[in-house]
Amino acid sequence: MVKGEGVWVWDAEGRKYLDCYNNVPHVGHCHPKVVETIAKQAATLNTHTRYPHAGILDYVEALTDTFDDPLNTAIMTCTGSEANDIALRMAQAVTGNMGVIASDQTYHGNTVAVSQLSRTNPPPGGFWDHMAFVPAPDSYRPLGGEGGMAHAQAFADEVQKQIDALAERGHGLSCLIICPYFANEGFPDLEQGWLAPAIEKVRAAGGIVIADEVQPGFGRVGSHFWGHQRAGFTPDVVTLGKPMANGHPVGGVVTSMEVMSAFRNSFKYFNTFGGNPVSAAAAMATLKVVQEEGLQQNALEVGNYAREGLRKLAETHACIGDVRGSGLFFGAEMVLDRATKEPAAAFVKRVANGMRQKGVLLNFLGVNYNALKIRPPMCVSRENADLMLETLDQVLTETPLEP
Amino acid sequence: MVKGEGVWVWDAEGRKYLDCYNNVPHVGHCHPKVVETIAKQAATLNTHTRYPHAGILDYVEALTDTFDDPLNTAIMTCTGSEANDIALRMAQAVTGNMGVIASDQTYHGNTVAVSQLSRTNPPPGGFWDHMAFVPAPDSYRPLGGEGGMAHAQAFADEVQKQIDALAERGHGLSCLIICPYFANEGFPDLEQGWLAPAIEKVRAAGGIVIADEVQPGFGRVGSHFWGHQRAGFTPDVVTLGKPMANGHPVGGVVTSMEVMSAFRNSFKYFNTFGGNPVSAAAAMATLKVVQEEGLQQNALEVGNYAREGLRKLAETHACIGDVRGSGLFFGAEMVLDRATKEPAAAFVKRVANGMRQKGVLLNFLGVNYNALKIRPPMCVSRENADLMLETLDQVLTETPLEP
Numbered sequence: 173m174v175k176g177e178g179v180w181v182w183d184a185e186g187r188k189y190l191d192c193y194n195n196v197p198h199v200g201h202c203h204p205k206v207v208e209t210i211a212k213q214a215a216t217l218n219t220h221t222r223y224p225h226a227g228i229l230d231y232v233e234a235l236t237d238t239f240d241d242p243l244n245t246a247i248m249t250c251t252g253s254e255a256n257d258i259a260l261r262m263a264q265a266v267t268g269n270m271g272v273i274a275s276d277q278t279y280h281g282n283t284v285a286v287s288q289l290s291r292t293n294p295p296p297g298g299f300w301d302h303m304a305f306v307p308a309p310d311s312y313r314p315l316g317g318e319g320g321m322a323h324a325q326a327f328a329d330e331v332q333k334q335i336d337a338l339a340e341r342g343h344g345l346s347c348l349i350i351c352p353y354f355a356n357e358g359f360p361d362l363e364q365g366w367l368a369p370a371i372e373k374v375r376a377a378g379g380i381v382i383a384d385e386v387q388p389g390f391g392r393v394g395s396h397f398w399g400h401q402r403a404g405f406t407p408d409v410v411t412l413g414k415p416m417a418n419g420h421p422v423g424g425v426v427t428s429m430e431v432m433s434a435f436r437n438s439f440k441y442f443n444t445f446g447g448n449p450v451s452a453a454a455a456m457a458t459l460k461v462v463q464e465e466g467l468q469q470n471a472l473e474v475g476n477y478a479r480e481g482l483r484k485l486a487e488t489h490a491c492i493g494d495v496r497g498s499g500l501f502f503g504a505e506m507v508l509d510r511a512t513k514e515p516a517a518a519f520v521k522r523v524a525n526g527m528r529q530k531g532v533l534l535n536f537l538g539v540n541y542n543a544l545k546i547r548p549p550m551c552v553s554r555e556n557a558d559l560m561l562e563t564l565d566q567v568l569t570e571t572p573l574e575p
Numbered sequence: 576m577v578k579g580e581g582v583w584v585w586d587a588e589g590r591k592y593l594d595c596y597n598n599v600p601h602v603g604h605c606h607p608k609v610v611e612t613i614a615k616q617a618a619t620l621n622t623h624t625r626y627p628h629a630g631i632l633d634y635v636e637a638l639t640d641t642f643d644d645p646l647n648t649a650i651m652t653c654t655g656s657e658a659n660d661i662a663l664r665m666a667q668a669v670t671g672n673m674g675v676i677a678s679d680q681t682y683h684g685n686t687v688a689v690s691q692l693s694r695t696n697p698p699p700g701g702f703w704d705h706m707a708f709v710p711a712p713d714s715y716r717p718l719g720g721e722g723g724m725a726h727a728q729a730f731a732d733e734v735q736k737q738i739d740a741l742a743e744r745g746h747g748l749s750c751l752i753i754c755p756y757f758a759n760e761g762f763p764d765l766e767q768g769w770l771a772p773a774i775e776k777v778r779a780a781g782g783i784v785i786a787d788e789v790q791p792g793f794g795r796v797g798s799h800f801w802g803h804q805r806a807g808f809t810p811d812v813v814t815l816g817k818p819m820a821n822g823h824p825v826g827g828v829v830t831s832m833e834v835m836s837a838f839r840n841s842f843k844y845f846n847t848f849g850g851n852p853v854s855a856a857a858a859m860a861t862l863k864v865v866q867e868e869g870l871q872q873n874a875l876e877v878g879n880y881a882r883e884g885l886r887k888l889a890e891t892h893a894c895i896g897d898v899r900g901s902g903l904f905f906g907a908e909m910v911l912d913r914a915t916k917e918p919a920a921a922f923v924k925r926v927a928n929g930m931r932q933k934g935v936l937l938n939f940l941g942v943n944y945n946a947l948k949i950r951p952p953m954c955v956s957r958e959n960a961d962l963m964l965e966t967l968d969q970v971l972t973e974t975p976l977e978p
Contacts, residue, residue, distance in 0.1 A: 285687035
């Protein structure tokens, strides 16, 4: 790739692609307001936070204004991995415990500690004894059966099972860490409040809840600014990353004064580049564009429109087993047979490659790696969605539905 | 602070300071070539390395050209902490062992894993059983006594003691991780080859050597481009950070193809922002400025000139016990009494504050926190050094030498 603008990228041969995958250029590739802000601040001052600068204060105020009480303070980092690495220590500081529960199909980042959260990539040397995993929620094949809150209760029971297992191994509960949208798990359809029974178990055991908003945050889910607001709960700690500064390396941890004080009193922490004047300015410009250009509303509208289009495609393409998602993070689960729901993982990979060959970038993910993952920059239009849908119609027609 | 240019920064009240402390704006605050490069690339494309881009390849080639064989490949990260977090896993991948030896006065970064390397900030919950520490080298009060290589042999013996202690606790040796300049330890004067006996012990025990070049690297030590070249050894893994892109969040790990392959075969690793087109361009611009503007040579010359000035000040100021350093990372150890070498830690803190009040920024560090730390941007001139020395002369005259 050599060039980007809005929802478009160009490769070195001059081919143009509709980018329906990239959540890093959140407000569009090379948004002029973000670019101008970076250029201006880089020419004025860029140093670290040992040299006090107002930019980080202004940004943290603007950022925490988008959160519910008591989430009103933050640490700025350079990556979502660093944010989760801090969040685990905040949980340790608050609870005095080490036991961590995560989903068995998640990814929270790349540090030594955060890599321990990925059941799908077992770390050489093995998992730490205080790590525990629960089955990822799957609304298409719900644990506990269809209907009502049986699935939610089954998930809560799995959480309790791991709380007990940790206790048996001598570990008190520190936290449950989840993506509130379960993005890597294939963004299952879960009604608001679905997580309440599980969170109740966590808090009853003295643990806290960390919401990793790296994927659903900053308005992407359309209906709400944050994934946890859509899910209907207030986490103790929220971690941020990828879309936060439209590609500039910025992450963050948002929490309450109480949790922050516990962390600051227990751990020394300084991040050289975190919240530097240029990083803070880039993050502020990105947040302002989301708010001023109404991109959350656009995510809601274009997302609904595109999902409607996917449902129409399902009428003629039997491979589409389930259309899911919210705002501009959505997709369709591909199956070899709608009755058996047998995952079409190899097929969806061929579809993703076929789309790329026709100039539309998207990807796949999920518990069975068979869900199409569509996640364009937040400025995507209905016309762009039409192009994606028409191309998908062609590719699904041309690609044999085979294992 | 609101503005920076070259070696100068301005605060919100318009006061101008000579920055003799900041190693992040390596080639000078807001260097126009770096600023222009960032602005241009940010306006063209900024995405992550799942979208291939030539910038990271060009940079890694230019970077590894400055290293000796077999250090010819690299991973780009966003911070030095991330780099050290990877380096520890490289050592694990190569050796199959977990035992890590570090100096007892060092700092290598802020992740959960890397925080385990800081004896000076004990992590809540305690050190992992496989961490071990050796006394920091101190050329002013050498372990093993003055003269010849007795100090070096004493350090090697301490390393061997920790290799044996790790083995007794059931841990094979993974690595020795050091700043080759022992920057936080107070940059002791150690002759070239001083580390050879210790490195021999490490390699005999099957371990590898990680050189953390976050502080001495990119020409700062004047005589060489890298601290380990000045120290006279070739590490297995080199980690980079702060100065790498003049303030843009960039770090990196340089190693051999052999170590890289072992790491890539054992660990999955992806860094969203690491080596993105803007980060790679900012790093490339910074490297080019260092090379094209002869900043390593400037570091050598101005550093020698400034140290000569410090030695002259020592003739009239009894508090200066030892003048040390190389290139543009130097300082003076302050003592209450030259005969007893009693550290003047509270005094040096007052001196650093006095300097700030007179418009010159510097800091202090070292085993006893009594060494003045002078580390200006690489474009500092003799005239700037004169201003720093004249101001220091005044402050030392006005500050009573008291505990």
